[in-house]
Amino acid sequence: MTEPILKIENVSKRFTRMPGLAERLVGKVVGGGKPVTVHALSDVTLDVAQGEVLGIVGESGCGKSSLGRVVAGIYAPSDGRVTLNGKPVAREHGGNIDKLTTQVQMIHQDPFASLNPRMKVGETLAEGPRYHNIIPARDVAARMRSLLEQVGLEGAYADRLPHQFSGGQRQRVAIARALAMEPEVLVLDEAVASLDVSIQAQVLNLFMDLRRDLGLTALFISHDLSVVRHVCDRVAIMYLGRLVELAPAEALYADPKHPYTAALFASVPTVGTGKRRFETIKGEIPSPINPPSGCAFHPRCPHAGPRCRVEAPRLTEAGQGRTVACHLNDGGVEVAA
Amino acid sequence: MTAALDVQGLTTRFATRGDAVTAVNDVSFSVEKGRILGLVGESGSGKSVTGFSIMGLIDAPGEVSAGRVLVDGADLRGLSDEDMRKMRGSKVAMVFQDPMMTLNPVLRVGDQMAMAVRVHRKMSKNAALEEARRALDTVGIPSPEERLRAYPHQLSGGMRQRVAIAMALLHSPSVIIADEATTALDVSIQGQILAEVRELADETGAAIVWITHDLAVVSSLADDICVMYAGRIVERGTAQQVIEHPRHPYTKGLLESIPALHAPGTPLPQIPGSTPQLSRLPQGCPFRPRCPRASDICTTVPPADTVDGQTVLCHHPLERP
Numbered sequence A: 001m002t003e004p005i006l007k008i009e010n011v012s013k014r015f016t017r018m019p020g021l022a023e024r025l026v027g028k029v030v031g032g033g034k035p036v037t038v039h040a041l042s043d044v045t046l047d048v049a050q051g052e053v054l055g056i057v058g059e060s061g062c063g064k065s066s067l068g069r070v071v072a073g074i075y076a077p078s079d080g081r082v083t084l085n086g087k088p089v090a091r092e093h094g095g096n097i098d099k100l101t102t103q104v105q106m107i108h109q110d111p112f113a114s115l116n117p118r119m120k121v122g123e124t125l126a127e128g129p130r131y132h133n134i135i136p137a138r139d140v141a142a143r144m145r146s147l148l149e150q151v152g153l154e155g156a157y158a159d160r161l162p163h164q165f166s167g168g169q170r171q172r173v174a175i176a177r178a179l180a181m182e183p184e185v186l187v188l189d190e191a192v193a194s195l196d197v198s199i200q201a202q203v204l205n206l207f208m209d210l211r212r213d214l215g216l217t218a219l220f221i222s223h224d225l226s227v228v229r230h231v232c233d234r235v236a237i238m239y240l241g242r243l244v245e246l247a248p249a250e251a252l253y254a255d256p257k258h259p260y261t262a263a264l265f266a267s268v269p270t271v272g273t274g275k276r277r278f279e280t281i282k283g284e285i286p287s288p289i290n291p292p293s294g295c296a297f298h299p300r301c302p303h304a305g306p307r308c309r310v311e312a313p314r315l316t317e318a319g320q321g322r323t324v325a326c327h328l329n330d331g332g333v334e335v336a337a
Numbered sequence B: 001m002t003a004a005l006d007v008q009g010l011t012t013r014f015a016t017r018g019d020a021v022t023a024v025n026d027v028s029f030s031v032e033k034g035r036i037l038g039l040v041g042e043s044g045s046g047k048s049v050t051g052f053s054i055m056g057l058i059d060a061p062g063e064v065s066a067g068r069v070l071v072d073g074a075d076l077r078g079l080s081d082e083d084m085r086k087m088r089g090s091k092v093a094m095v096f097q098d099p100m101m102t103l104n105p106v107l108r109v110g111d112q113m114a115m116a117v118r119v120h121r122k123m124s125k126n127a128a129l130e131e132a133r134r135a136l137d138t139v140g141i142p143s144p145e146e147r148l149r150a151y152p153h154q155l156s157g158g159m160r161q162r163v164a165i166a167m168a169l170l171h172s173p174s175v176i177i178a179d180e181a182t183t184a185l186d187v188s189i190q191g192q193i194l195a196e197v198r199e200l201a202d203e204t205g206a207a208i209v210w211i212t213h214d215l216a217v218v219s220s221l222a223d224d225i226c227v228m229y230a231g232r233i234v235e236r237g238t239a240q241q242v243i244e245h246p247r248h249p250y251t252k253g254l255l256e257s258i259p260a261l262h263a264p265g266t267p268l269p270q271i272p273g274s275t276p277q278l279s280r281l282p283q284g285c286p287f288r289p290r291c292p293r294a295s296d297i298c299t300t301v302p303p304a305d306t307v308d309g310q311t312v313l314c315h316h317p318l319e320r321p
């Protein structure tokens, strides 16, 4: 494998805030009005190689977006570090975050919210590169037109306002805006989630074309397992802020090793399997304010044993370049170490 | 046998600033007791308006301008507002994407469910609470007694949606319409609820219309499927027929664009263009600008239903297998 360009090392991210009314009522929070800590990310370590597309999968609140933002330098990690080509992507001092790189660009779910409604699309595209002197001023207009063409829009669309575009076109504009910064890494956070199926295929095809033509490196965040399988080389499965399984996409889908991954795959409806019964994961997703002891998945896991309630599993090798955080892969669930 | 729900020629229009749009255009389908009909389509295709029209929930500037809605053989259209209100909740019930459309945030779950029971039936509060408890049990809510004492915001999103479904069940309605009821939920919770819904149809005999944009959900849940495009049902058949042998070019295009059916990394077949605006539909077939099978007739003549087991609204449907 080539040397990783992006390194995420032992990253934790905690948010401290005052408890909401609901949380106080539910009694998830002990001590009434004291601030609570959300463990959005706990000790996440990942490498991403040049040209690799890494999928990040998991259910709501498991920390996918937080991870994306830490990588993009929008959040500073509470512990650990993120480096791009050996240099940190953000620095925190006195409660403020300095984003140190323009080399990681993020693309969000809602293509409308992420574009200024009153600014012509060409202006929106040019803003970043102009501010950061990425493109010489006299080349900006031509470059923006060629970017629009690269994402499958007409160059003349530069003069239009966002509301004149459909959802799929706006997502193309958002991709063009990220590319205008000439990033080394793209973070796509549910980038196709709000698109209609027929439009989603268009945007996925565009992403695969760009990836091939530009050699893009990307974190592809999605809750849609079949989309991830289609575009990603490797996939990281997260649960309650932790990485629970990491594997090449093909191997993971053929044989999920972590009980959560397996259960997640089984509970997803698929087209045309004639499957009439859903295998379901029992129970609810626990709160990241007060995660379960030991393995965070143990209250819902069909294989849980005594060890799982007291000891958090470590990520261990599982062959074929895979890692899994489960006691089943590390001595069994019976004895507490 | 009379269908629990029989919709014939339903047409709903909105008159906004001069131009009128036909959001639901001559829609017909029926659902028998204990069966689940999946109503799929992309955003703006008219799924929700169909649901609201059946429930008699279209307000000005909207209007159900034609069609019949028969529930257990009785036409709901033409009922007075008062009589329609009585039908809602008792004979026909709706579940929304956001359960807070149904739930009152300031009342305990048990209190509001008991109230809902007693709107339509005379009984003591305790008896009503017992009905509520049973409904919560039916949708797989653990320790239902406790949940009866909870306020909606004390429950997770998935739990709130189950409560909304339980509310819909209180009067053993003949028809339940669920509009994107699991769309906002996580897959593990969605899986749990879909499993409950399937059982519920089997056990209570309710006819269910499951509205969603997610083909994977309907293909695993529904007995029959209707595909909507630009306000019309363009294809209708059993789930197996529609998923395995789609005959409308749009249905075929939708199914082909699903990544799960292709080798990873390969280009996905895509439907060109974008979803149409109702105020600017082309003449003839509304799918024509995006259709690979279009011919001259499609530009001028709107297709009519071709019925041979599987209904297809197309001049050139794909061959029958």
Ligand SMILES: Nc1ncnc2c1ncn2[C@@H]1O[C@H](COP(=O)(O)OP(=O)(O)OP(=O)(O)O)[C@@H](O)[C@H]1O
Binding pocket: A015, A016, A017, A038, A039, A040, A058, A059, A060, A061, A062, A063, A064, A065, A066, A067, A223, A288
């Ligand atoms: N700025 C913030 N302040 C406080 N808590 C936060 C903040 N950002 C995220 N969190 C919390 O951190 C946890 C992880 O959130 P995150 O947005 O990363 O989840 P996610 O996996 O992206 O979920 P989704 O699938 O819903 O987008 C959640 O409990 C969330 O409420």
Ligand SMILES: Nc1ncnc2c1ncn2[C@@H]1O[C@H](COP(=O)(O)OP(=O)(O)O)[C@@H](O)[C@H]1O
Binding pocket: B014, B016, B023, B041, B042, B043, B044, B045, B046, B047, B048, B049, B050, B062, B278
């Ligand atoms: N209250 C309304 N006034 C005007 N147009 C409406 C109204 N409600 C829905 N429509 C239009 O009807 C069409 C169908 O909408 P809807 O049934 O909500 O679509 P779906 O549920 O399939 O996404 C859309 O074009 C929408 O803009």
Ligand code: SF4
Binding pocket: A258, A259, A260, A295, A296, A297, A298, A301, A302, A303, A304, A305, A308, A313, A325, A326, A327, A328, A333
């Ligand atoms: S560590 Fe135990 S509880 Fe956790 S996933 Fe493995 S078997 Fe299940």
Ligand code: SF4
Binding pocket: B248, B249, B250, B285, B286, B287, B288, B289, B291, B292, B293, B294, B295, B298, B303, B313, B314, B315, B316, B317
């Ligand atoms: S009627 Fe013509 S344009 Fe419409 S779907 Fe059929 S072939 Fe395509």
Ligand SMILES: [Mg+2]
Binding pocket: A064, A065, A066, A189
């Ligand atoms: Mg997120």
Ligand SMILES: [Mg+2]
Binding pocket: B047, B048, B049, B179, B180
């Ligand atoms: Mg809708």
